Amino acid sequence: MAENMTGDIISDHRERMLNLKKYYPFFRLIDTSFSNFKDGKYEILDMGYIVMAVLRFFIEENNFKEKDVTYPEYLDFLRLILKRDFGLDLNEQDSKEIADYIFDKIKNDGRPFEFSYFDPVDRKKRVSRMKIIESSIRDNTVWYSISPDAIEFYLDTKEIKDESRISVSQLLLEKMINSQNFRGGVEVVERINEEVNRLKLKKNEVLTILSGDVFAGIEAYEEFVKTGMKWFDDEEKLFKKNRDLIAKSIEKLNASGSTGEGYYRTMNEIYSLETQLKQAMNRHSELLKDCTEMQKMTDDAVRRAKLGRLRSHMDFTSALSDMIKRDNADILVTMLSPLLKPNIRKTFDLISIDDALMVKPPRYEEKELISNERPEDIEFEDEIEEKRIKDNYVFLMKNLIVCLKKSDIITLGQFADAMKRAYGEQILRNADFFSFFVNLCQKDEYQLGGDAGEDTFLDAYLGEGFKDTESFTFAIRKGLGGQVILSDNCMMADVELVRKEAHGE
Incomplete structure (x- = not known):
C-alpha cells in the first residue's frame, strides 16, 4: 500500500502538473484588478467573466465559423460585453483603452504564461509554457486564434452545453x-x-x-x-x-x-x-x-x-369479497406463485458484451535502452522568437549609433531612409523595426555600455549586446509634429535623436 502511494506521488506528479497547466493562466488573470486602472473608474469590471466571454467568442469565430479574428472584431465584441453586461456606454476612445488593457493581459504582453513545478523523477525544476491567444501575420494583417490548451480549459469548465x-x-x-x-x-x-x-x-x-x-x-x-x-x-x-x-x-x-x-x-x-x-x-x-x-x-x-x-384491470377488492363469500382462497395460489417462485432461468445482459469488447488490453512496459549521450536541448518557439527580437534590436541600435557618430543629430525619418538605402525597403516592413522604436520612446535618454541600468526589457536586451563596449549616451526629443511612413499600413510620429556628448546636454 505504501509503495503504491509513493509511486502515485512521484511517477504521476508530472502528468498531474501538466493537467493543471491549462488552468494556470485563468487564475493568473482573475487576480487582475481594475481598481488601479484609470483611478478605479472601471472597478465594476470582472476579469474572470470577461476572459470566459472572450474565449467563447474565439471558439465561435475560429471553430464554428472557421475563420481567424482581427483586432477590430474583438474590439466590437468587447464593446458589446461592456455595454450589455456591465452597463458601460463608453465612447470609442475609452472602450478602446479598456479593450487594449484586457487584451494585453490575456496575451500576457506577447509572452506565454510560464507554469513552474518540481519534477520528483528527475529532481529538478521544470517550466511549462502556455498561450491563450495565438497570432499570425498574413497580408500585412494580424490574425488571432485560440490555442488548443485554451479550448481544452474551456471544455473542462463545462461551459459548453x-x-x-x-x-x-x-x-x-x-x-x-x-x-x-x-x-x-x-x-x-x-x-x-x-x-x-x-x-x-x-x-x-x-x-x-x-x-x-x-x-x-x-x-x-x-x-x-x-x-x-x-x-x-x-x-x-x-x-x-x-x-x-x-x-x-x-x-x-x-x-x-x-x-x-x-x-x-x-x-x-x-x-x-x-x-x-x-x-x-x-x-x-x-x-x-x-x-x-x-x-x-x-x-x-x-x-x-x-x-x-381500454382494457379492464384486476379489481383486488372485488376478488377479496368473492373469496370471503365462497370461503375459498385457492385463487391466491395463481396470484402469489409468480412472486414466490425462484427464477431458475438466468439471462445474460447484452450490455455486458459491450463492456467486454471495450476492455483495454494490459499495457506492458517496454524495455528502454539507456544512452550515455547527452540529450539535445529543446528550444521552444517563444525562445527562438525572443532571440530573434533581441538580435534585431541590437542590430538596429548598432546602426543607430553609427549614424549618431556621423551626424550627432538624426531624425527617425532620416534613419529610416538610411536603413532603406543600406538594406532595402524590406527592412522597414519588419515588425521588429516598428516595435524597436515603440519601446525606445518609452524613455527620454539611453546610455549604452559602462554601468547602464535596466529599467525596461529593451534595456535588458541592449545591455547584453553592449556590455563590453564604451559608454554612449543619446537623448530622444519627441513632439516634432511630423510623421514617418514606414510601409503602406504603418506610420509613426517623428522623433529626434541627439548624441549627448556632442551637445553637452
Missing part, C-alpha cells in the same frame, strides 16, 4: 491535427468515446424508465433527443472531416520523403489516432442505430399504453 460536447471536442481534434499534435489528438478521441459511452448509458436508462412508466419514459426520451440525438448529423460531418484531415496528413508526410526516426514516430502516432477515430465513428454509428430502434420502441410503448387504457 451537453448537446455540443462531442462537436466541440472534434473541433479541438481538428485544431490538433492541423498543428500536428497527433498524440494529443488521441486523448481527445478518447474523450469523445467516453461521451459516446455516456450517451449509451443514458439511452439504456431511458429504456429502463420506459419499461416501468410510459409517461415518465416519454419525458426522458424527449430530453435525450434534445440533449443528445439533436446533434448527430453535425457530429457525423465532423467525423468525416477529421478523417479526411488525417488522410491528408499521411499524404503530406509521405510526400516529404523523410525516412528517419522522427518520420516513423509521427507515422505511428497518426495511425494510432486514425485507429481511435475509426473506433469512435463505429461506436457513434452504433449509438445512432440504437437510438433509431429506441424511437421505434417508444412509439410501440405509447401505442400499447393507449390500448391498455
Whole structure:
C-alpha cells in the first residue's frame, strides 16, 4: 500500500502538473484588478467573466465559423460585453483603452504564461509554457486564434452545453491535427468515446424508465433527443472531416520523403489516432442505430399504453369479497406463485458484451535502452522568437549609433531612409523595426555600455549586446509634429535623436 502511494506521488506528479497547466493562466488573470486602472473608474469590471466571454467568442469565430479574428472584431465584441453586461456606454476612445488593457493581459504582453513545478523523477525544476491567444501575420494583417490548451480549459469548465460536447471536442481534434499534435489528438478521441459511452448509458436508462412508466419514459426520451440525438448529423460531418484531415496528413508526410526516426514516430502516432477515430465513428454509428430502434420502441410503448387504457384491470377488492363469500382462497395460489417462485432461468445482459469488447488490453512496459549521450536541448518557439527580437534590436541600435557618430543629430525619418538605402525597403516592413522604436520612446535618454541600468526589457536586451563596449549616451526629443511612413499600413510620429556628448546636454 505504501509503495503504491509513493509511486502515485512521484511517477504521476508530472502528468498531474501538466493537467493543471491549462488552468494556470485563468487564475493568473482573475487576480487582475481594475481598481488601479484609470483611478478605479472601471472597478465594476470582472476579469474572470470577461476572459470566459472572450474565449467563447474565439471558439465561435475560429471553430464554428472557421475563420481567424482581427483586432477590430474583438474590439466590437468587447464593446458589446461592456455595454450589455456591465452597463458601460463608453465612447470609442475609452472602450478602446479598456479593450487594449484586457487584451494585453490575456496575451500576457506577447509572452506565454510560464507554469513552474518540481519534477520528483528527475529532481529538478521544470517550466511549462502556455498561450491563450495565438497570432499570425498574413497580408500585412494580424490574425488571432485560440490555442488548443485554451479550448481544452474551456471544455473542462463545462461551459459548453451537453448537446455540443462531442462537436466541440472534434473541433479541438481538428485544431490538433492541423498543428500536428497527433498524440494529443488521441486523448481527445478518447474523450469523445467516453461521451459516446455516456450517451449509451443514458439511452439504456431511458429504456429502463420506459419499461416501468410510459409517461415518465416519454419525458426522458424527449430530453435525450434534445440533449443528445439533436446533434448527430453535425457530429457525423465532423467525423468525416477529421478523417479526411488525417488522410491528408499521411499524404503530406509521405510526400516529404523523410525516412528517419522522427518520420516513423509521427507515422505511428497518426495511425494510432486514425485507429481511435475509426473506433469512435463505429461506436457513434452504433449509438445512432440504437437510438433509431429506441424511437421505434417508444412509439410501440405509447401505442400499447393507449390500448391498455381500454382494457379492464384486476379489481383486488372485488376478488377479496368473492373469496370471503365462497370461503375459498385457492385463487391466491395463481396470484402469489409468480412472486414466490425462484427464477431458475438466468439471462445474460447484452450490455455486458459491450463492456467486454471495450476492455483495454494490459499495457506492458517496454524495455528502454539507456544512452550515455547527452540529450539535445529543446528550444521552444517563444525562445527562438525572443532571440530573434533581441538580435534585431541590437542590430538596429548598432546602426543607430553609427549614424549618431556621423551626424550627432538624426531624425527617425532620416534613419529610416538610411536603413532603406543600406538594406532595402524590406527592412522597414519588419515588425521588429516598428516595435524597436515603440519601446525606445518609452524613455527620454539611453546610455549604452559602462554601468547602464535596466529599467525596461529593451534595456535588458541592449545591455547584453553592449556590455563590453564604451559608454554612449543619446537623448530622444519627441513632439516634432511630423510623421514617418514606414510601409503602406504603418506610420509613426517623428522623433529626434541627439548624441549627448556632442551637445553637452
